Amino acid sequence: MHDFLTKTRFSGNPLSILNQFLDEEKTKELVSSTDNWKFAGYVIDIGFNTVRIITSDPYKKAIGGMPRGSFLIMVPEDLEGIAPHFSLLRVSGVAPTPLTNSVQQTYFELHKKSMPELDRWTVSELQWGSIDCDLLGMFYPNPDDAKKIEFSGDINAVVSAHRYRVFAPDERILNIIINGMVKSELNQSIGKLRLTECRLPFNNAKSNLEDVSVQISLKDFLGARTAMFGKTRLGKSNVVKIIANATIEALASQSEYKCGQLIFDINGEYANTNHQNISLREMHSEHCQVYALIQKDETPSKPLRLNFYTDPSEGMRVLGSLLQAEGNLSGYVKSFANLELPTFELCNNMGFGEKIRAYRKIQLFWSILNQSAFQANEGELKALIPFVANGPNGFDPGFTDDVRFKVYSFIDAESGTSDGVPARPKTLSQMKREYASIAKYVLNSKDPLLSTSGQKNELFDGDDVVMLTFLNPNTGRGTQWITDYKKYHSPDAQNLIKQIIDDLNGSKTVILDLGSADDKVRKYFSNMISTAVFQEQERKFTSNSLKSHFVNLFFEEAHNLFPRTVKDNTDVYSRFAKEGAKFHIGMIYSTQSPSTISQELLAQTENFFVGHLSSQDEAKSLGKVNVYYDGVQEDILSSKTPGYMRMLTQSHRFVVPVQVKHFGS
Known part of the structure; x- marks a missing residue:
């Protein structure tokens, strides 16, 4: 009666399928229908983290093999009167049995004597083996809601090894293992369970276990x-x-x-x-x-x-990298490609004299862009350079009347004209003309006020002269070097x-x-x-x-x-x-x-998809970052199939091997 009441209480729980599974396996045992029996073996040693089981070749054949990384379930010998639950095992390797040395000696003697056949008593002895498993945790009904499942990373107790039996899960149990704890919200399939890279059926027996769909909840992401x-x-x-x-x-x-x-x-x-x-x-x-x-x-x-005008610092950096990618740069072009410009934020925090120089550098850069036909929103640009007494103001560089007179007198003398000094620049193109005129003056006159020896009272430093040369060189392509990069710009x-x-x-x-x-x-x-x-x-x-x-x-x-x-x-x-x-x-x-x-990001990362890694150091570092990957490193190192991933999400408490479906298929 107690067993009946217990089963009734948990009848709505997904784990109720475990009782049905065990009843089916018991029936198979009673009628000796072992061809599709899911019994995997007996526990011979148990701890809180590992379990060692003893198994036999007929058991392995019936369950379709027991490869490394496959899942097994460990259940008490008798579940009568208690809630349905099982402990989850993952096969980690082959272990020695108490008779290992004797078995090896028998093999040695047999091969030594080249005996073609074995008597059935010897065969019975040699087919037994021992398997080590990691104890991943326990599935059991939620104590507060009999219709829900919980998973714990440990087990509530360890009793004598002979009190447990080990089974290979069928599709129903495996679906609980893989998908039972996945959040139901925003649920999607990501692929199929794939326990091993090898696809050859064990003992020619095709298993349906890898038809299990692996679900993820997008809420985890x-x-x-x-x-x-x-x-x-x-x-x-x-x-x-x-x-x-x-x-x-x-x-x-x-x-x-x-x-x-x-x-x-x-x-x-x-x-x-x-x-x-x-x-x-x-x-x-x-x-x-x-x-x-x-x-x-x-x-x-x-x-x-990007807008090269409004972010001159990044704009210059990008242009420089594009030029450097051209290769074989020399002279002023190479120097221009290595320039750095200040940000507007940095300019605003500078002292008076430095601010004037910084704003003029930006204006000179704007002139180069304008010469290269980079379009601009002039109203927006003008507001970026506020009035500075005796300095830049929008598109006016703020040079003194004396400097402007010398520059334009030199230009008139060179060209044989008498245009005189124009009005101060009010547009981007007028500012470009002013800087182009100054470039010609700097590169061709010997006025000490504009020399490049680095004295603080000079109008231009070395970087300014590089830009002036790039704007209006005596020889060479000048701004034509960057004309093709207009495709990266928009005002x-x-x-x-x-x-x-x-x-x-x-x-x-x-x-x-x-x-x-x-x-x-x-x-x-x-x-x-x-x-x-x-x-x-x-x-x-x-x-x-x-x-x-x-x-x-x-x-x-x-x-x-x-x-x-x-x-x-x-x-x-x-x-x-x-x-x-x-x-x-x-x-x-x-x-x-x-x-x-x-490492800080890795420590904060909740979800992992890991394909093939070829370095043992990489695989070990993964295990150090996330303890759940400790124990599956060998599989990660040996598997190279595209899309074969070891997945861990917030919903999962252990690593799930999955063949991710191909996008679009």
Whole structure:
């Protein structure tokens, strides 16, 4: 009666299937139907972390083999009157038995004498073996809700080994093991369970266990950090696409959660369909918005540009990197490519004299851009350089009347004209003309007031002279060197940020197509847009309007953004790692080696997908970062099948081997 009441109480619990499973296995044993028996062996030694079982070849054949990494369940010999529960084991290796030495001696003698056959008593003795297993924890009914399952990373008690029996789970039990603790919200399939890389059926018996679908909850990824590790060409990008695709599909069918996705597509594979894969944009054209540096006819997109005028420091850095990529630079072009310009914030904090020099450097840079036909919003630019007494004012460099008279008198003498001194510049093109005239004067006159010996009372320092030379050289291409880089510029780039933020707030997937771009251009856009996303989510948090709106950012080659040795803990990426969860900012980052990533970020990472690693040091470092990967390093080192991942999410308490489905299939 007590057993009946117990079974009735837990009849609505998924673990009630365990009673049915054990009854079926008992019936098979009674009628000697052992061909499909799930019995795996007996426990001969048990601890709180490991279990050793004894098994036999017929048992292994019946269950389809017992490879390393496979799951077994350990149950008490009698569950009558108690709640259905089982302990989860993972096969870790072969262990010696008490008769190992005797068995090896028998093998030695047999092979030595080349005996063709064994008597059945000897065969019976030799087919027994021992297996070591890791004890991962226990599944049992929730004490507060009889219809729910709980999992603990330990077991409540250890009794004598003979009180336990070990079984291989069938599809029903395995589904509980793999998916029983996954949150039901925003649930999606990511692939199939795959216990081993080897696909050859053991003993020619096909198992249905690997037909078990592996589920994930996208709620585990919202506002969380997710790492993708593994050698190149083994499926990291495919997993990223699967997660991004699953997020779009899961959110489309509900209204509680909102999530914008921002993908930094450094190879153009998420935005553009190629001969190998369909793109995420093509799969979900109504939910995706592409911003491209180089727009393609076959891929609808908006232009991705930066405004070199409004951010002269980064603009000069980007132009310099593009020039350096040309190679074979010499003279003033090489010097120009290595220049650094101040930010407007830095200028505003300078003393009077330094501020004048800094503003003039920026104006000179603007003149170079104007000479190269970079378009500008002049009203916006003019306001960036406020009035400075006897110094720059908008587009007026603020040179004294004496300096301007000398410069334009020299120009008239050189050209044989008598135009005289023009009015002070009021437009960008007039300012460019003034600096071009000064460049000609500096490079061709011998006026000591404008010499380049480095004295503080001189108008221009060495960097200024480099820019003046680049603007109006006596020989060479000058500003024609950067004319081709206009494709990276737009005077409306500030609106770009607003458009992207609006798309993310509308739960769109924004793909930044950075294919074929220079590394520094990529870094510029990554910094600029990441900072804007952080500020927007922080604004929502402080105004109490964050609610259930998340943003997930996808980074490839993450070791460049989150290096192991982080000198600046205040950059936007470090803030993502530390404060992202609070502001509902999630990150999905991928790289080949876990040892190259910031240890602080790894310690904060909740979800992992690990493919093949070829270095023992890398595999060991993974085990140190996350204890759940301790014990599966050998499998990670030996398996090289694309898409074969060892997955761990917030819902899972142990590593799950999964063959991630191919995106688009």
